[in-house]
Amino acid sequence: MPEGTLELIVAAAQSAPTSSNLQAWSVIAVEDPARKARLAGLAAINRHIEQAPLLLVWLADLSRLRAIAEANGREGEGLDYQESFLLAVIDAALAAQNAVVAIDALGLGSCYIGAMRNHPQEVARELGLPPETVAVFGLTVGYPDLLAATDIKPRLPQAVVLHRERYRSEPDPDDLAAYNQRLRSFQQEQAMPVVDWTELVSNRIGSKAALKGRNHLGEVLKALGFKLK
Secondary structure (H helix, E strand, O other): OOOOHHHHHHHHHHOOOOHHHOOOEEEEEEOOHHHHHHHHHHOOOOHHHHHOOEEEEEEEEOHHHHHHHHHOOOOOHHHHOHHHHHHHHHHHHHHHHHHHHHHHHOOOEEEEEHHHHOOHHHHHHHHOOOOOEEEEEEEEEEOOOOOOOOOOOOOOOHHHHOOOOOOOOOOOHHHHHHHHHHHHHHHHHOOOOOOOHHHHHHHHHOOOHHHOOHHHHHHHHHHOOOOOO
16 A cells, blocks of 8 residues: 555544543554465454455553553552453544544545454464453455445434434334345345345344354453453
8 A cells, every 4th residue: 555554544543532541452554464364364264354455453452551550650450340441442443433434535445354353362362462452353454446336235224223312122123124125125236145134133143153252252351361350
């Protein structure tokens, strides 16, 4: 990619909101083909990780804060709690989405890789992560195929996701049925497998096996040094 592109993307990421200005995230830029191939194998064999010129791995990073606290004579006890881990994940997500906006503005394309959490310990070893640091997701960055006919994937109706004053107990079945039909039309236009959204959701959360190893994430995070009290 053009010189300075990576730095511009990261500058946009750093402009995102961050809780208490703790900036509890980091990002690793991976361009080496061999390393991308190894990471692709750990992330459900996502071939576009290998094909894209750049892979950004976004980290929830408490290690930097721990080191700063200890350098100032404090234990950093506040980092031992689930709140701090959640804060770091949110910070990373906000930063990454800012990066995506910049990527789009540059005429590039991107895709989030949640499968980076399938084998978090192996990913940590590959990237040389210190304790209390974990890859939250990856983000491939590259050039869209301008000849490919694409469109914006439909989202749920606002009536399903927007609640006023208090949470409604259940979505209207008619709204879900309408969305299923709309998504099916999109899938047909894009030559994708045609399946109802409600079925996709049921399959994705229907069993422990569907989590593809992420059901062990709690114990893995503790092995990576997070206290999670």
